[in-house]
Amino acid sequence: MTGIHHMLVHFPEAFWALATLMILVGALSRGRLAEIAQAALLPVLVLSLLAALAAIVSGFLVWPMEANLASPLVRNHILMALWSLGLWTLITALAWQARDAAFIDSRRWALVFLALLGGGLFAITGTLGGHLAGAPTAFSALVGALGWNVYTTFYVPYWVLAVMVLVGLGCAWLGVREFRQSRSPKRVKSRVTIS
Numbered sequence: 001m002t003g004i005h006h007m008l009v010h011f012p013e014a015f016w017a018l019a020t021l022m023i024l025v026g027a028l029s030r031g032r033l034a035e036i037a038q039a040a041l042l043p044v045l046v047l048s049l050l051a052a053l054a055a056i057v058s059g060f061l062v063w064p065m066e067a068n069l070a071s072p073l074v075r076n077h078i079l080m081a082l083w084s085l086g087l088w089t090l091i092t093a094l095a096w097q098a099r100d101a102a103f104i105d106s107r108r109w110a111l112v113f114l115a116l117l118g119g120g121l122f123a124i125t126g127t128l129g130g131h132l133a134g135a136p137t138a139f140s141a142l143v144g145a146l147g148w149n150v151y152t153t154f155y156v157p158y159w160v161l162a163v164m165v166l167v168g169l170g171c172a173w174l175g176v177r178e179f180r181q182s183r184s185p186k187r188v189k190s191r192v193t194i195s
């Protein structure tokens, strides 16, 4: 049964790696290749989410939960898998909502930032998986150099949680403000005049 997880995890890893590359090419270059990367991003993102769900479900089905939670290495692996899923779901929702405008203006930089963050998260998920399967890579040493000992449970300090809550509230406030402005009679009138 373990072979099922080993086989399935290659799909989200490959699709997320491809999506990261497509976002970088689509945002940082011009020409035909950039256009193709932008146009094909959404299907690749949707496929990556389906593949990630299959990999996560297989992880929970293959090994008993008590065994998973008994090991800090597996706990870290699950944590990073869920963080990766959360972040890539957000990127997919943004690309879905913006469609053709996803790479316009400041949105492209938001996509690049989120893709680099998401790329780091899925790489850590994979490297912890490799560690579990007895094949640590040089990337694990990099994670260690950043101050994360992979053999002890990853904890987020309280001050980081507080900053995350503040950033979340700030984003929600900006979103509500932008939404209200987009519906204000002045903005609607100028849009009608332009069209």
Ligand code: HEM
Binding pocket: 002, 005, 006, 007, 009, 012, 013, 052, 055, 056, 057, 059, 060, 063, 068, 074, 077, 078, 081, 084, 125, 126, 127, 128, 129, 130, 132, 133, 134, 135
């Ligand atoms: C996006 C989700 C996930 C990804 C990308 C991922 C990735 C990986 C990778 C790359 C490996 C090494 C496989 C190999 O060397 O052939 C692995 C192993 C492993 N994964 Fe995951 N994983 C994910 C989710 C999960 C979840 C949710 C669990 C548990 C609930 C889990 C438990 C394990 C365990 C226990 C191993 C070690 C297998 C062994 O020792 O043979 N994984 N994973």
